[in-house]
Amino acid sequence: MSQRLPATARREQILAVALNVFADAGFHGASMNDIAVAAGVTKPVLYQHFDSKRDLYKALLDDVGNRLLEQTAKATAEATDGKSTTELGFRAYFRWVAEDHAGFRLLFGGGTSTDDEFASAVAAITAQAAAATVPLIDVDRPESSRRTLAHALVGMAEGASRRLVELGDDFDPDEIAEEVSTLAWAGLRAL
């Protein structure tokens, strides 16, 4: 079937394939055999590159999460004031979603199961996103309140994205970002 591949190339191919399979079926719904078949190899090959199913899944979670955080961090680095930070942050988020539907579904589609390790990996990602949002919120409030509001803002992006991804159609991330950030920024100024 598939060509023989050097180890590093095979590893990346497996990661790419597994991302889609896991995104479709979830951690438990996808078997290692499913992934192997989708990659055009057999099960033991997977175990040459990853210690366990969990290990593979975790690697994906980390990869995808880091891509999200890096892209938003990079985008907001150029911002000067709160308003542009908000706009650039949302734009980066929605661009990421638009170009990596599978990644979004992996992280936020519900397949993460209630496994402690996976759940906290995802929680760590949203927590980091929220942490980046905290400074936008009126400093006159208690820290815990600001954090909760930050999670609410991150939830806006997640909620909107979930619908867009479920619809399946492509969408213009910049357009969505503009609307959502308008909504968010006006809210922030009102606090």
Next chain:
Amino acid sequence: MSQRLPATARREQILAVALNVFADAGFHGASMNDIAVAAGVTKPVLYQHFDSKRDLYKALLDDVGNRLLEQTAKATAEATDGKSTTELGFRAYFRWVAEDHAGFRLLFGGGTSTDDEFASAVAAITAQAAAATVPLIDVDRPESSRRTLAHALVGMAEGASRRLVELGDDFDPDEIAEEVSTLAWAGLRAL
């Protein structure tokens, strides 16, 4: 062990126990045996009341989802204008979360897996919540845009709640609702 119970009482006890077990461990993480033990009975008893594990889980999903939608619908029915609708809606939502952590985690905690049937049940609930939110959004926008923004608003409540539930501490739902609805309403007016 546990008393002998009449059928209806046993059924409700099982639902109550299963809600907590599923909320903790997720659909796949919780075995029927786990639930039976937690209920103080043995496995076949579960099958006297529910056709299958899926059936039991689905019943919970529907119960919990309906409770959420009913409570918010009832609360917003008394509202006169957009602002009070927003406030009352968020208040009802956060009150529901505060008094049913397990229910929130069942629906939105990630345990729903990527199972099609379950996922669409949850999607239907958030879609209904969003549908109730759509009228609050500036009618000058295209329908799809309004729906996406509605999902963003629902996502605010979900995002904030997820953090609060993860913290584990009790919280004052009315206080949170006031902050979040301030944020949301100001945003809505700005559109």
Next chain:
DNA sequence: CGGAGCGGTTACCATCCGGTAACAGTGTCT
């Protein structure tokens, strides 16, 4: 008393699936 109805239990099956040992094909360097 005795039997019918019902709530509950023991013991079991079948299947799926993560994980592994042993082996086989292919290219490369001497």
Next chain:
DNA sequence: AGACACTGTTACCGGATGGTAACCGCTCCG
């Protein structure tokens, strides 16, 4: 050519778990 390294396969094991058949025993009624 032949030895070695590396990629990939076949065939299998063992544990977990959804689901079921058969049986037990209480309680209430005639």
